[in-house]
């Protein structure tokens with residue numbers, strides 16, 4: 001997984017295309033990413049017990065990493081993530097400004 005929690009990303013595909021937000025959670029098992037405030041759906045919860053009112057809750061669904069692009073914290077551009085090896089450590093770099101992300 002190229003992305004990390006806390007990364008700023010831009011949605012490039014789907015109903016929230018163009019939005020920018022931060023990654024809230026990485027779900028490596030299903031290869032999806034939860035982005036704060038993006039890919040939200042409203043779900044109507046019916047009252048289960050008497051006296052309880054039904055309510056509408058907003059849930060955020062995780063999305064595919066292919067639907068988002070990283071915003072580089074240095075050059076503020078939408079970029080792709082590259083990797084480079086520094087002192088045997090694999091670090092992420094911005095393909096545009098080549099700074100460490």
Ligand SMILES: [Zn+2]
Pocket residue numbers: 072073074075076077079094095096097098099
């Ligand atoms: Zn950059």
